[in-house]
Structure formats: structure tokens, C-alpha cells
Amino acid sequence: MPAPGARTRTGGPAARWTLLALLFVPLLVLLAVQGLSTRTTGRSATPLRTSEGPLASAGPILAWDGHRLTSRAKYPGKKLALTFDDGPNARWTPRIAATLRRLGVPATFFVVGSQVARHPDIVRSLAADGFELGNHTFTHADLAMLPGWERNLQIGLTDNAVAGAMGKRLRLVRPPYSATPAAVTNRQVVPLVDLARDGYVIALSNLDGEDWRRPGAAEIARRITPKGENGGIVLLHDGGGDRSQTIAALEQAVPRLRARGFEFVSVSALAHLPPQDVELPAGDWGRVKGRLLLGTLGVARWTTGALAALLALVTILFVARMALLFAFANRHARTTRRRATDESFEEPVSIVVPAYNEAVGIERTVRSLVSSDYPEFEVIVVDDGSTDGTAELVEALRAPNVLVLRQPNRGKPAALNRGIEAARHAVIVMVDADTVFEPGTLRKLVQPFGSPEVGGVSGNTKVGNRRSLLGRWQHIEYVMGFNLDRRLHDTLQCMPTVPGAIGAFRRQTLLDVGGVSSATLAEDTDLTIAVGRAGWRVVYVEDARAWTEAPSSLRALWRQRYRWSYGTLQAVWKHRAAMWRRSESRIGRRGLPYLVLFQITLPLLAPLVDLFSLYGLLFLQVREVLAFWLVFTTLQLGLGWYAFRLDGESPRVLWSMPLQQFIYRQVMYLVVIESVLTAIRGTPLHWRPISRSGEVEVPS
Amino acid sequence: MTSIAQEKLTTAPVERAVFVTDDDRRSRIARRLALAALAVATLWVAALAVGMLGLGRLPGVSLPLPDGGGKAKRHEQRPVSTPTARRDSVRAVVRAARVNRAAVVRASAVTATTALHPSRGKSRSSTSRTRTAPARRRAAAPVAATSPSAAQPATATRVARGLERRGLTAPPGQAQKAAAPTKTPQGQTKTPQGQVKRTDATQPAPPPPPAPPGQQKPDKPPAKA
Numbered sequence: 001m002p003a004p005g006a007r008t009r010t011g012g013p014a015a016r017w018t019l020l021a022l023l024f025v026p027l028l029v030l031l032a033v034q035g036l037s038t039r040t041t042g043r044s045a046t047p048l049r050t051s052e053g054p055l056a057s058a059g060p061i062l063a064w065d066g067h068r069l070t071s072r073a074k075y076p077g078k079k080l081a082l083t084f085d086d087g088p089n090a091r092w093t094p095r096i097a098a099t100l101r102r103l104g105v106p107a108t109f110f111v112v113g114s115q116v117a118r119h120p121d122i123v124r125s126l127a128a129d130g131f132e133l134g135n136h137t138f139t140h141a142d143l144a145m146l147p148g149w150e151r152n153l154q155i156g157l158t159d160n161a162v163a164g165a166m167g168k169r170l171r172l173v174r175p176p177y178s179a180t181p182a183a184v185t186n187r188q189v190v191p192l193v194d195l196a197r198d199g200y201v202i203a204l205s206n207l208d209g210e211d212w213r214r215p216g217a218a219e220i221a222r223r224i225t226p227k228g229e230n231g232g233i234v235l236l237h238d239g240g241g242d243r244s245q246t247i248a249a250l251e252q253a254v255p256r257l258r259a260r261g262f263e264f265v266s267v268s269a270l271a272h273l274p275p276q277d278v279e280l281p282a283g284d285w286g287r288v289k290g291r292l293l294l295g296t297l298g299v300a301r302w303t304t305g306a307l308a309a310l311l312a313l314v315t316i317l318f319v320a321r322m323a324l325l326f327a328f329a330n331r332h333a334r335t336t337r338r339r340a341t342d343e344s345f346e347e348p349v350s351i352v353v354p355a356y357n358e359a360v361g362i363e364r365t366v367r368s369l370v371s372s373d374y375p376e377f378e379v380i381v382v383d384d385g386s387t388d389g390t391a392e393l394v395e396a397l398r399a400p401n402v403l404v405l406r407q408p409n410r411g412k413p414a415a416l417n418r419g420i421e422a423a424r425h426a427v428i429v430m431v432d433a434d435t436v437f438e439p440g441t442l443r444k445l446v447q448p449f450g451s452p453e454v455g456g457v458s459g460n461t462k463v464g465n466r467r468s469l470l471g472r473w474q475h476i477e478y479v480m481g482f483n484l485d486r487r488l489h490d491t492l493q494c495m496p497t498v499p500g501a502i503g504a505f506r507r508q509t510l511l512d513v514g515g516v517s518s519a520t521l522a523e524d525t526d527l528t529i530a531v532g533r534a535g536w537r538v539v540y541v542e543d544a545r546a547w548t549e550a551p552s553s554l555r556a557l558w559r560q561r562y563r564w565s566y567g568t569l570q571a572v573w574k575h576r577a578a579m580w581r582r583s584e585s586r587i588g589r590r591g592l593p594y595l596v597l598f599q600i601t602l603p604l605l606a607p608l609v610d611l612f613s614l615y616g617l618l619f620l621q622v623r624e625v626l627a628f629w630l631v632f633t634t635l636q637l638g639l640g641w642y643a644f645r646l647d648g649e650s651p652r653v654l655w656s657m658p659l660q661q662f663i664y665r666q667v668m669y670l671v672v673i674e675s676v677l678t679a680i681r682g683t684p685l686h687w688r689p690i691s692r693s694g695e696v697e698v699p700s
Numbered sequence: 701m702t703s704i705a706q707e708k709l710t711t712a713p714v715e716r717a718v719f720v721t722d723d724d725r726r727s728r729i730a731r732r733l734a735l736a737a738l739a740v741a742t743l744w745v746a747a748l749a750v751g752m753l754g755l756g757r758l759p760g761v762s763l764p765l766p767d768g769g770g771k772a773k774r775h776e777q778r779p780v781s782t783p784t785a786r787r788d789s790v791r792a793v794v795r796a797a798r799v800n801r802a803a804v805v806r807a808s809a810v811t812a813t814t815a816l817h818p819s820r821g822k823s824r825s826s827t828s829r830t831r832t833a834p835a836r837r838r839a840a841a842p843v844a845a846t847s848p849s850a851a852q853p854a855t856a857t858r859v860a861r862g863l864e865r866r867g868l869t870a871p872p873g874q875a876q877k878a879a880a881p882t883k884t885p886q887g888q889t890k891t892p893q894g895q896v897k898r899t900d901a902t903q904p905a906p907p908p909p910p911a912p913p914g915q916q917k918p919d920k921p922p923a924k925a
Binding site for chain 1: 715716717718719720721724726727730738741742744745747748750751752753754755757758759760761762763764
């Protein structure tokens with residue numbers, strides 16, 4: 001039913017989606033960069049020692065001498081080079097550095113590039129303190145498991161990060177997961193050869209403290225103490241976990257080793273390389289590139305952090321909504337059972353049916369209405385300029401108490417207002433032309449008007465075409481929406497929507513609010529909020545059932561939900577003043593915030609769930625992501641089962657609920673995003689009719 | 701049943717739709733904001749791409765020998781056995797050993813000149829590159845290959861070790877001994893291939909030929925400093 005005065009929309013949806021995609025893609029790239037740059041950081045492991053490895057007889061320092069790999073420092077004498085892997089770490093690296101400074105011990109820190117990007121200040125501080133730095137790959141990756149290009153990337157990115165942080169290039173490299181030369185396997189030696197040929201000096205170790213296992217300070221001190229008179233390179237860690245034992249071990253071991261005559265040197269000194277040969281100037285362009293890398297990674301990190309915070313908000317909203325729904329639905333079910341209904345209320349009722357090209361289902365609708373077991377009522381069908389003979393079909397029924405009003409096409413609000421004008425009775429029921437009433441529905445729907453404070457009543461809309469998957473999904477959504485959300489709203493006396501499919505109002509109430517407004521596309525929500533603001537109570541009657549035809553295609557569903565979503569936005573905006581008025585606090589401070597939080601904000605943030613699910617599957621522990629998803633789905637299923645139980649429906653259809661996570665949920669949030677974009681741009685949106693099949697099955 | 705046709709609208713005048721504007725000012729602003737966001741995103745991607753560009757190759761470096769000499773010094777620079785040697789056929793091993801022997805001589809020259817000409821380190825000089833390229837290819841490819849066959853070429857390795865113990869680079873009769881270096885008028889040593897090697901007084905002596913893995917005598921730690 002086109003809205004009156006509707007203008008042509010400017011800008012097609014394709015352009016909008018392209019824009020959205022263009023904004024979405026960088027976000028995906030950003031998350032991917034963040035994921036790739038942090039996925040394996042900080043894991044430590046000590047490979048098994050083997051006497052048959054290719055470097056079993058080599059010293060711990062390796063370099064390319066022009067045509068082959070050569071090693072050094074197998075017997076360095078009483079010299080020890082302390083090295084620390086996996087940093088910089090915000091907590092432990094400064095503490096370890098302070099301990100080393102206090103003990104007067106030089107050391108070499110093999111830094112992980114992604115950590116350098118996170119803590120460039122610590123790297124600068126280490127360099128300023130005279131500590132030596134080495135490359136430990138960008139994400140603590142096992143170089144032996146990577147193709148050549150990725151190995152180069154791992155080393156190169158760390159080079160850039162260090163260049164950005166301190167303006168130097170590092171020659172020393174220690175590949176993760178390689179401790180002593182004896183532990184290097186044939187597979188691992190390949191990247192070592194490549195690195196050495198590229199000019200890097202590889203520093204393995206002879207004494208592995210295995211502090212990452214946290215065996216105790218004394219044990220670490222024992223492990224890093226040479227058994228004989230030969231020192232070498234000591235492997236410890238400053239990142240990847242609690243390093244308090246490492247610090248304690250240093251305190252114990254350093255004085256003891258000094259007492260035994262050991263001298264502490266840097267790795268470069270052990271290799272007889274001048275310091276300027278292991279930390280080379282990066283050059284201006286190198287610094288620029290490094291800073292660009294640090295800056296962009298910083299942006300990725302902060303954006304991901306912000307998105308993660310929003311995801312936490314989504315989680316909180318989701319869980320809070322579930323808890324609220326369960327608590328209030330439960331309370332509503334208990335109070336309703338106790339609530340005495342005024343079955344003597346039999347005031348005459350006017351039923352208004354606005355119709356625009358509803359030839360497919362109008363006969364069935366009118367027949368079901370006239371079959372109602374209610375003593376006195378009239379049916380007013382307002383034909384809003386139909387071109388498919390809707391009015392003629394109704395007239396051909398020759399049903400008693402049925403009035404057909406014809407008018408040029410003016411839109412649904414105008415048709416409703418026309419019907420309200422023509423209505424002769426004090427209670428007006430509004431019914432969509434594709435909706436079928438049960439015989440007892442009308443009686444149950446109007447009974448609450450026996451209470452003078454009730455200005456509006458919402459019935460329970462059921463999906464009549466639920467054979468397809470899309471129909472089942474909507475059936476689940478309707479059952480949950482009507483049996484959870486509306487019960488909550490009824491309990492809190494803040495009903496924001498009496499559905500257009502089945503709703504009733506006092507005539508006086510409608511006059512109070514000036515009839516049905518055409519300012520929004522969700523005229524039912526707009527009207528209900530207005531009724532609530534006028535001080536009337538709006539209640540929900542779960543037994544007053546009406547069967548409606550849900551959209552049977554994704555395109556139709558999109559159109560319907562787009563209108564609902566945009567209309568809800570309009571209604572909330574139109575009535576926003578209610579939030580600040582004490583006299584309208586029930587709807588203003590309960591109903592409207594509920595709509596804003598759970599029908600606008602939550603769907604707007606919902607894409608984050610998909611984004612982070614993908615992110616988690618790619619870069620985090622798959623098991624954790626699946627567990628998270630399983631918990632959410634189970635909660636939803638549990639709540640769905642409860643709603644079905646309250647509605648007296650068979651919960652068997654809930655098997656299709658987990659499948660809602662794909663396609664259906666995306667449609668639901670995309671229409672909200674599209675609605676918000678439309679609202680921001682201010683382009684007019686008109687009502688676009690949805691094709692009907694007339695397939696509505698009403699159980700006898 | 702009654703039917704009434706009415707051409708005139710009896711309800712209140714049409715209200716102005718919420719959010720709808722008469723001009724496209726908001727639309728323009730929204731479009732500009734989106735484009736600005738897009739531009740920022742593009743800049744970020746571009747900056748990331750530039751930031752990820754490599755810093756180029758490191759100047760080559762050789763591990764210098766420590767001061768002093770003797771046994772300890774010999775132990776200091778140890779050729780590393782890679783799966784290459786164990787995988788190669790007898791002929792390949794012999795050929796590699798021959799090239800290695802010649803390369804050791806050149807490597808010492810490279811080491812000595814690194815401080816003066818850093819770019820010449822890491823076999824960047826044309827002569828070094830030319831001479832060592834085949835050996836490097838032979839060395840690199842098998843290393844990158846699989847290791848399960850490491851046990852197979854034991855015979856080849858033994859043959860190579862035997863040859864080396866005898867001071868040969870190839871089996872008798874097949875040996876093409878490297879021509880003896882000849883002195884140039886400038887006091888430099890000329891290698892048979894036309895390489896020029898500095899023979900400064902400060903130049904360290906060329907290291908001894910690499911001992912085959914597992915064949916060297918048990919190393920002793922260097923004497924106390």
C-alpha cells in the first residue's frame with residue numbers, strides 16, 4: 001500500500017550496498033591483519049634433543065661464510081651470553097631489564113615483531129640501556145613449517161617493526177622452536193641456511209633454562225649453570241607468561257656464576273662481531289616504513305579492541321535480554337492464570353480491514369471474521385484503490401454486517417482512519433486483509449476492555465504458512481516475539497506495538513491520539529506508542545489468535561522487515577520526547593529504550609558476531625569459538641522451547657533454529673543497517689506491496 | 701451488506717514522514733562521510749602495504765676468527781654438516797668438496813675485506829658469486845629437499861672423508877688440482893680463475909679445510925683466557 005505523496009527514492013540499493021561493502025572490506029582486512037599478526041605469539045616449546053641432527057656438532061652461532069653454514073662458540077670458554085625470547089612484554093621485560101641492569105649483566109633480547117609493534121617504547125628503552133636485540137620472527141612462527149615467502153615476511157616484518165621503533169636493523173636471528181644446535185632437525189636447518197645466506201647471524205643456545213615451563217627459580221638457575229668450564233648462550237624468556245621465576249633465577253645464578261669465574265657478554269661479543277655489525281642503521285626510508293607498519297598495526301589493534309568491546313556489549317545485551325524475557329514471561333504466565341477475565345464484556349465491536357490488492361486472501365479473512373462467536377459486530381472493509389477486484393470479491397460474499405468502503409489509494413493509515421470514521425461502535429478491532437481469525441478470537445480480544453484503563457489490546461499472531469524453512473523460521477520468531485517480548489511489555493505496561501494483523505482499541509483512545517498517523521511506515525507501532533503516551537494501558541492476550549501469511553520468499557521478507565525496521569526507527573524518533581516526560585515514563589522509559597536497545601542497537605551490532613566468529617575460527621582456538629557458539633545456541637533453544645511451551649505449540653520445529661544463524665539472521669540485521677542508512681540520508685521510503693499466495697493453514 | 705464509494709479523502713491531511721527531507725543535504729553529507737571513511741581505510745591499507753615492504757638485503761658478514769690461534773681457533777669456525785653432504789652421490793660430494801676447498805680460500809679473503817667493503821661480504825663479488833654459485837645450488841637444493849634419505853649416502857660420505865684425509869678433492873686420476881696461486885706485481889695473490897685476493901699482513905690465515913662431520917677428533921675446550 002504506497003504511502004501518500006510518496007516520492008521516488010533517490011539512489012538505488014545497489015550503490016548503498018556497494019558503499020557498505022567498501023567500508024566492510026577494510027574492516028575485514030583490518031581484522032585479518034590483526035589476526036595474522038597475533039595468532040601464535042608467545043608460545044614456547046623446547047624441541048627434543050637429538051644427536052643425529054644436522055647441527056649436532058655445531059656451535060650455537062651460525063652464519064654463512066660465502067658458500068656454507070659455519071658455526072661458532074661451541075667452546076667459548078668461561079663466557080656466557082644471556083638471551084631472552086618472546087618479548088617485549090609490558091610487564092616482564094622492564095623488570096628483567098631492571099634486574100640485569102642492577103646485576104650489571106649484558107643481555108640479548110630476541111623480540112617478536114608483533115610485540116615490538118605493541119610496545120615500541122620498551123624496545124627503545126632496551127636499546128637505550130645498552131641491551132642487544134635480535135629477531136625472533138613476527139608472530140613466533142615455526143619457520144620450518146612455513147613456505148619461503150612467509151618466512152621472509154616473518155623476518156622482514158620484524159625488521160621493519162624494529163626499524164620503526166629504534167631505527168636499527170637486526171642481524172641476529174633466533175628461530176622460534178629451536179633451542180640448541182643438537183635439537184635442530186633436517187627440516188629446521190633449511191630456513192637457517194636461507195637466513196644465513198641472507199646475511200643474518202643465527203643465535204641458538206647451549207643452555208636452555210626452560211623457564212616457560214615454570215619449574216621453579218632454583219631449577220631454572222640449575223639449568224642455566226654450565227656443568228664444566230664452557231659457557232655459551234643461555235636461553236630464557238621475557239614474554240609469553242609469568243616470568244617471576246626467571247627473575248628470581250637470575251638473582252640466584254648470576255652471582256654464583258660470577259663467583260665461578262664466568263663472564264657475561266652479549267651474543268655479538270661471543271661471535272666476535274662488533275655491536276655496530278649486529279645492529280645496523282635502518283636508514284631514513286627504513287624508518288619511515290617501520291613507522292608506517294607500527295602505525296597501521298596500532299590502528300588495527302585499537303580498532304579490533306573497540307570492536308571486541310562492542311562484541312562484549314552485544315553479548316551483555318543478548319544475555320540480559322534473554323534473562324529479562326524469561327523472567328517477565330514467566331511472571332506474566334503466572335499472573336495471567338490468576339487474572340480474572342471479564343467474560344461478560346460483550347460491547348458491540350467494529351472490525352476495520354484495510355485492503356489494497358488483497359484479492360488472494362480477502363474472502364477467507366472476511367469469512368473468518370463473520371464466523372466469530374461474538375454477539376454484535378460489524379466488518380468494515382476499506383478498499384484503498386485496489387485494482388485486482390478486492391472490493392468486488394467482498395461484495396460478492398453478501399455477508400451480513402459487512403460494509404465495503406472504497407477510496408482512491410491513500411495508504412494504509414488513511415484507509416484505517418476512514419474505517420475508524422465509519423465505525424459505529426466503541427471498540428474497534430483492526431485486522432490485516434491477509435489474516436484469518438479463529439471463531440473465539442474476537443471475544444477473547446475484546447474482553448480486556450472490561451477494564452476501563454485498557455486502551456488497546458494485542459492479539460497473538462500465528463504464522464499460517466510454515467511448511468517451508470523460511471516459514472518455519474518466521475514461525476519460531478513469531479512464537480518467541482509474541483510469547484516472550486509481548487509478555488514482558490505487558491508486565492512492564494510498556495507495550496510498543498499492537499500488531500496490525502490483530503489489535504483492538506477503544507474508539508475514544510483513537511480519537512485521543514488523533515487517529516492513525518501516516519508519518520511512519522510502522523503505523524501500528526506509532527499508534528501503540530501514542531496510545532501509551534496518552535496514558536492508556538495496552539495489554540496482550542495470548543489466546544486471541546489470528547493466522548497470517550508470512551512472506552514466502554527472501555525478497556518479500558526483506559521488503560516487509562525493511563518497512564518494519566524503518567518504521568520502528570521513525571516511530572522511536574517521533575516519540576523520543578516521551579523518554580524525558582515523567583507522565584509518559586512507562587512507554588518512554590521502558591518501551592522505547594527496549595526498542596532502541598534490542599530492535600535497533602543489537603541488530604546493528606550483530607554483524608560483529610559474524611565477523612568475530614570468522615576471526616575466531618581463523619585465528620583463535622576453534623574449540624573455544626565453537627563452545628561459545630554452542631552456549632549461545634543452547635540458550636536460544638532453551639528460551640525458544642519455553643516460548644513454544646507457553647504458546648502450546650509443538651517445539652519440534654526448533655530443530656531449524658540453529659540454522660537461523662545463516663542467512664536469516666543476516667537478513668534481519670542487514671535490513672536494520674539499511675534502514676539506518678535510509679534514515680540518515682532522509683530519502684523517502686514508500687510501502688511496497690508483498691506478493692501473497694493465500695496459503696494460510698488454520699488448525700481446526 | 702452496504703457498499704459506499706467515496707472519492708474524497710475525509711481524514712486529516714497527510715503528515716510529513718519522519719526522517720524525510722526535501723533536499724539532499726543529509727544525503728550529501730552522509731555520502732561525503734562514507735567516502736572520507738573509505739579514503740581513510742584506503743590510506744590505511746596503502747600505509748600497511750608500504751610498511752610491509754622489505755628493507756632490502758643485509759650487507760654480508762662472516763664470523764671473524766677470535767684473536768689467538770692454534771687448536772682452539774680451528775675449533776671456533778666449524779663447517780656445519782647439512783643433509784646435503786649425506787645425500788649427494790659420490791661424484792657430487794667429490795665435486796662439492798673440490799669447490800669447497802677452493803671457496804675456503806676465497807672465504808678468508810671475503811672475511812678479511814668485509815670491514816673495508818661490507819657489500820663484498822656474503823659472496824657478493826662477481827668472482828665469488830660466479831665460483832660458488834654451482835656449489836650453492838647444490839648445497840641449497842638438497843637441504844630444501846626431504847631428509848629421510850639422510851642415511852643412504854653413507855658410502856659417499858665415507859669416500860669424501862677418505863679423500864679429504866688424504867688431502868685430495870677427487871679420487872686419484874680424476875683430481876683437477878687447483879692451480880697454485882701466482883703472485884701479482886701488486887703483492888696480491890692471483891687465483892687460477894683470475895680472482896684477486898688481498899694478502900695484507902693483517903689478513904688472518906685461511907682456515908684449515910673443513911673436517912668432515914663426525915671425523916674430527918674430539919674437540920677440546922680452548923685454553924682459559
